[in-house]
Amino acid sequence: MLDRTKQPLATLAPRDWASHPAYVYPGYKSTAKRGPQQPLIPLKASLGELQQPVYGHSSIGEFDHDLTRNARRNGEPLGERMILTGQVLDERKRPVRNTLVELWQANAAGRYVHKVDQHDAPLDPNFLGAGRCMTDDEGRYRFLTIKPGAYPWGNHPNAWRPQHIHLSLFGEHFASRLITQMYFPGDPLLQYDPMVTGTPEKYRNRLVADFSLDITEPDYALGYQFDIVLRGADETPFENR
Amino acid sequence: MMSALETNFGQTPSQTVGPYFAYGLTATQYGYDFDQPFDSAVALDGATGERIRLEGRVIDGDGNPIFDAMIEISQPDGDGRYPQSVEEAQQRGFRGFGRCGTGTDAQKRFVFHTVKPGAEAPGEAPHINVIVTMRGLLLHAFTRIYFSDEAEANAADAVLQSVPAQRRKTLVAERSEQGGAVVYRLDIHMQGADETAFFDV
Numbered sequence: 464m465l466d467r468t469k470q471p472l473a474t475l476a477p478r479d480w481a482s483h484p485a486y487v488y489p490g491y492k493s494t495a496k497r498g499p500q501q502p503l504i505p506l507k508a509s510l511g512e513l514q515q516p517v518y519g520h521s522s523i524g525e526f527d528h529d530l531t532r533n534a535r536r537n538g539e540p541l542g543e544r545m546i547l548t549g550q551v552l553d554e555r556k557r558p559v560r561n562t563l564v565e566l567w568q569a570n571a572a573g574r575y576v577h578k579v580d581q582h583d584a585p586l587d588p589n590f591l592g593a594g595r596c597m598t599d600d601e602g603r604y605r606f607l608t609i610k611p612g613a614y615p616w617g618n619h620p621n622a623w624r625p626q627h628i629h630l631s632l633f634g635e636h637f638a639s640r641l642i643t644q645m646y647f648p649g650d651p652l653l654q655y656d657p658m659v660t661g662t663p664e665k666y667r668n669r670l671v672a673d674f675s676l677d678i679t680e681p682d683y684a685l686g687y688q689f690d691i692v693l694r695g696a697d698e699t700p701f702e703n704r
Numbered sequence: 705m706m707s708a709l710e711t712n713f714g715q716t717p718s719q720t721v722g723p724y725f726a727y728g729l730t731a732t733q734y735g736y737d738f739d740q741p742f743d744s745a746v747a748l749d750g751a752t753g754e755r756i757r758l759e760g761r762v763i764d765g766d767g768n769p770i771f772d773a774m775i776e777i778s779q780p781d782g783d784g785r786y787p788q789s790v791e792e793a794q795q796r797g798f799r800g801f802g803r804c805g806t807g808t809d810a811q812k813r814f815v816f817h818t819v820k821p822g823a824e825a826p827g828e829a830p831h832i833n834v835i836v837t838m839r840g841l842l843l844h845a846f847t848r849i850y851f852s853d854e855a856e857a858n859a860a861d862a863v864l865q866s867v868p869a870q871r872r873k874t875l876v877a878e879r880s881e882q883g884g885a886v887v888y889r890l891d892i893h894m895q896g897a898d899e900t901a902f903f904d905v
Contacts, residue, residue: 503904565728
């Protein structure tokens, strides 16, 4: 047991409820029976909420960040190669270092490897669509991958998900966990997608990456920048409040 | 900095984990050819504390178990201590963090192999911190799991007591012993009369 009087603990910046989608959004049908309906109960973060899971660079494989290589069987995956990189920051614009970023996505044809995905588009024997990496000392992550295709889903008639990449991050605390999706600039499907429109309008553009010619590698791959902002700690320890 | 953040800086909005997270986040559990950084083994050999199995289902508003939810738990060991490094986790046989999808069990349960945690601080009851996410949840939910055989500590725990009295039972796992193993069981209800108490952490 820890003696809290000897260990200064930070306080956490709150979840910014204005930036996040609501639990129940009628346009996204699956939320109707799954989103909590009772008011959330306020909980001031204590030791447990401030922890972060421990893991290290040793658990990251050499090609885990390179989805064009990490599942090859008999050749290269098909599709448009792309680089996805960005900086993970806290709300004070400080880099979030050494944090795990996990990624999964559809292949270039808009098909997921997942057994549940029944979309009639081809699987790619050389592409899994999963990767992970750690952020560096400046909070930067970098993946090499294939641009995912759009795909249909059953939410409403003629529903198509915009091209997107799923991202999962931990940040510095249990309470700074974020699972999100990154979208591509100029995608005409964004306006019809309930996961996008379920996000408060003012903040939807935080989900859309920038195309970057600086990140683009000549004769190799297009570059996209997607910076991510996580909840962070205030600097005031409990004792000083 | 990305252009949207230059003029509109702040928390990146959450999005649902969707139906296809399994090969990205829980690949080994679901039989995909990729490993995963966290799994259902929170405690390994040598961990301090009473060895337990923690299990339950995630139930939707129609009373049906959800097969595409993912549960993550974080907890200290039996001494109330969280591992602070990979080396310490290896030395103590205790990872402190686990992840389990509900799509590989015939009963759609999450099942963790861990130890019963000690209290983190004086006056707090032993508990496990829980993240609940799934297709259809645009923002993950935070909850806690307390233990049925800790009635006295539970009655003194400020967080548990901040939950309306009739809803506290939604956070307390029932202890049983099955074939010599200690099992704690708690279903997580997303909606309905038994809706789990979720926290604004």
